Amino acid sequence: MRRQLCGNIRRCRPYRPCAGHIFVRCSQLTLKGGHRGLSTQQHRDSTRGSAVFVGGAVVGAASLWTFNVMTRGAEEEIKRRWNDPNLRAYWLLEQCKVPEIPEDVSDVYVERHGLEDRIDAYVRQELTTEYLVVVGPRGGGKSTAVKKVLRGRGKVVYVKLDSEVSTIQERLRKNLGLPSHEQVELSHAFQGFKGLHGVEKPVLVVELDSNVSPDSIGQQSSELKTLCTDDKLAHGILVLSDANAAFKLKEDPDR
Numbered sequence: 001m002r003r004q005l006c007g008n009i010r011r012c013r014p015y016r017p018c019a020g021h022i023f024v025r026c027s028q029l030t031l032k033g034g035h036r037g038l039s040t041q042q043h044r045d046s047t048r049g050s051a052v053f054v055g056g057a058v059v060g061a062a063s064l065w066t067f068n069v070m071t072r073g074a075e076e077e078i079k080r081r082w083n084d085p086n087l088r089a090y091w092l093l094e095q096c097k098v099p100e101i102p103e104d105v106s107d108v109y110v111e112r113h114g115l116e117d118r119i120d121a122y123v124r125q126e127l128t129t130e131y132l133v134v135v136g137p138r139g140g141g142k143s144t145a146v147k148k149v150l151r152g153r154g155k156v157v158y159v160k161l162d163s164e165v166s167t168i169q170e171r172l173r174k175n176l177g178l179p180s181h182e183q184v185e186l187s188h189a190f191q192g193f194k195g196l197h198g199v200e201k202p203v204l205v206v207e208l209d210s211n212v213s214p215d216s217i218g219q220q221s222s223e224l225k226t227l228c229t230d231d232k233l234a235h236g237i238l239v240l241s242d243a244n245a246a247f248k249l250k251e252d253p254d255r
Contacts, residue, residue: 078177085192089155089202092189095175096157098150098205105144112145119149123203123235131228131236133221133249138242143207146239155193155202157234161220163211168204168223186223190233203235210241217248 081087101109115134122132134142150156159171169184178184186204193202204227206220217240224236240246 074177075179078179082176082178082182085194086196087192088189089192089196091176092157092172092192093155096159096172098147098156098158099160101144101147101151109141109144109148112141115142115145116149119146119237122237123150123153123200125235126201128235129229129232131221131224131238133246134237134239135243135246136240138210143239146205146207146237150203150205153203155196155200156205157202158205158207160207160209161212161216162209163213166212166216168206168220186227187231187233190227190231193233201233201235203237205237205239207239208241208245212241214245214248217245218250221249 081091119132119134122128122130134146136142147158150158159168159175161167161171165171165174168186172178172189173180173182173184190202190204204224206224208217208220221238224238227234228236
């Protein structure tokens with residue numbers, strides 16, 4: 001078929017089968033009902049167009065291959081970090097840092113020495129199995145006080161929950177870039193901190209936005225109880241959005 005289509009091309013270079021010949025001749029045969037002659041200029045134009053077409057396809061395929069390789073490489077690196085306890089701990093600290101305090105907030109912030117001292121004393125108690133709840137009126141400086149105390153401290157994992165991401169596990173999964181099917185358990189996530197330098201426990205701070213549902217407030221407090229009281233793997237600080245949110249906490253005096 002290729003010989004028949006390309007053999008009648010006159011005043012061209014010596015015949016070399018190429019995609020351009022077949023592509024253009026097929027088009028000519030389809031559009032012009034069997035016309036068998038192509039001028040030199042037509043042949044050159046067709047070959048040039050074919051080269052551009054093939055070149056674009058090659059570049060596109062190469063880009064797609066590179067993207068797939070990079071994606072697979074990133075997924076493998078994520079999997080390696082998640083399965084290694086020490087890497088997992090460093091990864092959590094890197095991706096869930098204590099946020100910076102905005103300058104406009106820092107300029108008007110009034111120090112709460114009583115609150116700041118209480119937070120500092122709590123995170124220094126290695127043997128405690130309690131978790132701390134910071135409650136107060138909205139805009140009263142609760143989260144700013146927590147950030148101020150913990151900014152210079154080491155093992156601190158800080159997560160903020162809102163209406164879109166309302167669980168600690170989901171926020172950790174998103175921050176770490178884990179696939180949606182990956183199940184994140186707090187006890188598993190915090191196991192690796194035992195191998196890091198320093199004897200102090202890690203601190204998990206959970207800040208709740210005002211849009212978080214009441215059911216989620218009770219659920220997150222239960223998660224902190226399990227991590228801090230039952231598993232004894234971390235200190236926990238729950239920062240509520242306002243005073244009314246405290247009524248959504250579950251009654252559990254033994255824990």
